[in-house]
Amino acid sequence: MSAATASAARPAATTTTQPRRRMGNLVKQILFYLLVLVILVPFLFVFYWMIINSFKTLVDAQSYPPKFFSFTPTLENYRALFQDPSNPFLDFTLNSMIIAAGSTFLGLLFGLPAAYSIARYKQNGLGLAILTARIMPGISFLVPLYIVFSRLRMIDTYPSLILSHLIVTMPIIVWLMVGFFEDLPRELEEAARVDGTSVFGTFWRISLPLSKAGIVASAILAFIFSWNNFMFSLVLTSTNTKTLPVAVFNFMGYSSINYGAISAAAALITLPVIVLVLFVQRHIVQGLTAGGIKG
Amino acid sequence: MATGERRRESAGAGVLSPAARPSGPQPSPWSRFLTYLEHRPDRVFPIPAVIVLLLTMLFPVVYTLYMSVQQWEFSALDPPKFIGWRNYVNFLTQDSRFWPSVWRTFYFTFLAVTIETVLGVAIALIFNREFLGKGLIRTIFLFPMVATPVAIALVWATIFDPNLGVLNYFLEQLNLPIVLWTSDARWVLPALAIVDIWEWTPFITLITLAGLSSLPSEPYEAARIDGASPTRVLFDLTLPMLRPTIVVAVLFRAIDALKTFDIIQVITQGGADYSSETLNIYTFQNAFNYYHLGYASSILVFFFMLVMGVSILLLRVRRAAE
Numbered sequence: 001m002s003a004a005t006a007s008a009a010r011p012a013a014t015t016t017t018q019p020r021r022r023m024g025n026l027v028k029q030i031l032f033y034l035l036v037l038v039i040l041v042p043f044l045f046v047f048y049w050m051i052i053n054s055f056k057t058l059v060d061a062q063s064y065p066p067k068f069f070s071f072t073p074t075l076e077n078y079r080a081l082f083q084d085p086s087n088p089f090l091d092f093t094l095n096s097m098i099i100a101a102g103s104t105f106l107g108l109l110f111g112l113p114a115a116y117s118i119a120r121y122k123q124n125g126l127g128l129a130i131l132t133a134r135i136m137p138g139i140s141f142l143v144p145l146y147i148v149f150s151r152l153r154m155i156d157t158y159p160s161l162i163l164s165h166l167i168v169t170m171p172i173i174v175w176l177m178v179g180f181f182e183d184l185p186r187e188l189e190e191a192a193r194v195d196g197t198s199v200f201g202t203f204w205r206i207s208l209p210l211s212k213a214g215i216v217a218s219a220i221l222a223f224i225f226s227w228n229n230f231m232f233s234l235v236l237t238s239t240n241t242k243t244l245p246v247a248v249f250n251f252m253g254y255s256s257i258n259y260g261a262i263s264a265a266a267a268l269i270t271l272p273v274i275v276l277v278l279f280v281q282r283h284i285v286q287g288l289t290a291g292g293i294k295g
Numbered sequence: 296m297a298t299g300e301r302r303r304e305s306a307g308a309g310v311l312s313p314a315a316r317p318s319g320p321q322p323s324p325w326s327r328f329l330t331y332l333e334h335r336p337d338r339v340f341p342i343p344a345v346i347v348l349l350l351t352m353l354f355p356v357v358y359t360l361y362m363s364v365q366q367w368e369f370s371a372l373d374p375p376k377f378i379g380w381r382n383y384v385n386f387l388t389q390d391s392r393f394w395p396s397v398w399r400t401f402y403f404t405f406l407a408v409t410i411e412t413v414l415g416v417a418i419a420l421i422f423n424r425e426f427l428g429k430g431l432i433r434t435i436f437l438f439p440m441v442a443t444p445v446a447i448a449l450v451w452a453t454i455f456d457p458n459l460g461v462l463n464y465f466l467e468q469l470n471l472p473i474v475l476w477t478s479d480a481r482w483v484l485p486a487l488a489i490v491d492i493w494e495w496t497p498f499i500t501l502i503t504l505a506g507l508s509s510l511p512s513e514p515y516e517a518a519r520i521d522g523a524s525p526t527r528v529l530f531d532l533t534l535p536m537l538r539p540t541i542v543v544a545v546l547f548r549a550i551d552a553l554k555t556f557d558i559i560q561v562i563t564q565g566g567a568d569y570s571s572e573t574l575n576i577y578t579f580q581n582a583f584n585y586y587h588l589g590y591a592s593s594i595l596v597f598f599f600m601l602v603m604g605v606s607i608l609l610l611r612v613r614r615a616a617e
Binding site for chain 1: 336337339342345346347350351352355356362421422426428432434435436437443444445446447450451452458461493498501502554556557561578579583588591592595598603606
């Protein structure tokens, strides 16, 4: 805003001739785009480095000075990831998907009615309680859950992981959906109520279908958060339900020198997230601030 | 029909208590229960979430408080033993790793969040105009904060490598002295802060951009008529009006930075020589490496109160800023 008004004010003040002014604007434009590029490079470089290293041989990945462009690309790192029997990458992927999908589904099941309730009946206390879950350190849930799940012999099972990831997914879903439900036109719900539909019928048949876009967005975000979760999975999994982040973390331990292999694993975990993000761009900041901000 | 509907409506809003309903043939308790549910949707809708909250939040908090006054090494043979305040006294007065981890937590948070805020707001001010590729940049800026932290941390670990890492290569090209990064006790926290800054500066930028787009235009008109310089417009107009937005962004970042776990655990696991052991990492070590579950629980209570305290403090600041 300030920059726009400033640049609009300047041409009126100066008395240069038309072509020279145009040249000045062009230079300014070029400088601006250079600045944008300088800002973007560090953010993009880390992704570039991850992807480029994942296609390097062991020798190329460990060469110094580092090879930025010229090397013979190889798919060896990816092939090794999927063919190493001691490190079943596909199983870990499946575990990550089951746990993320399960905790997202349960998050919707438990979270949607609560979000609706907070939006309709102004239950700010409940909203605050769910926000507390967002503020509390994850480890303060983890120690008690670990003790209880150990006693119940539920360590390294899907139910215990899905339940623990619910602590991550449910608050995101609730906080995003409160906003969506608040923006829903009341008239349609009221019309349904006049026609004799119960409150719960109205919620199920009118409000939920109308907020489909919001539900999809919050589900995708919840899925990403569960997919990315490291701490809960690190403690609660061992061999059977190990998720991708834990697997890759362990993987680093015994191949700490092979940058190519590490990069390939990192790229494979990140890729689905990047693809999913493209669908929910507008809601991410909102989801990350737990609904504290709209924008 | 019409009156019946109206009664339904008002009961739904909670005006009529179930007892005040018109008397007819006595319904069964079950159907009365169902009628009650139908009339109090505000009580019914939250039930599933409240059950989850009780199980996953309230129970852990209560259980942590209980464990924090026990001594227990997670052994089936030795049950937890009540020792009163001894855990608390121990970590507050005798544990040589505790207080350093607290200061490191604050140091890391302060370093990361301060730089993120300055950079994030500055970048937002630069991006705050219409230009080709703005939408694309917004998308790109989402990537660092949603990319799997473990994966990102692994890539950064290779970048920080003192011998082969690309960061030292760049420093060499610029004729700057190279740094041992995560192997150097003085540099390990700044190095981790760099990762956090890389991940979360876009967050501040995007929130600030949203805030900028919702600023009123009248003050700018007035400033233009008064002939105010761009610098004055920025410092006397834009930044003060942005303050509530920035405070909210800082609030969320500070709460999360205090709890940073993934990148530290992956890149250093608290090293070099404990010099990146923050409170979260130290608690984690106590709980899941040494299995001092009682002791870890007492530190958890402290950690929890610290995060809550900072949150409340920042909320106060936020209210004052608005």
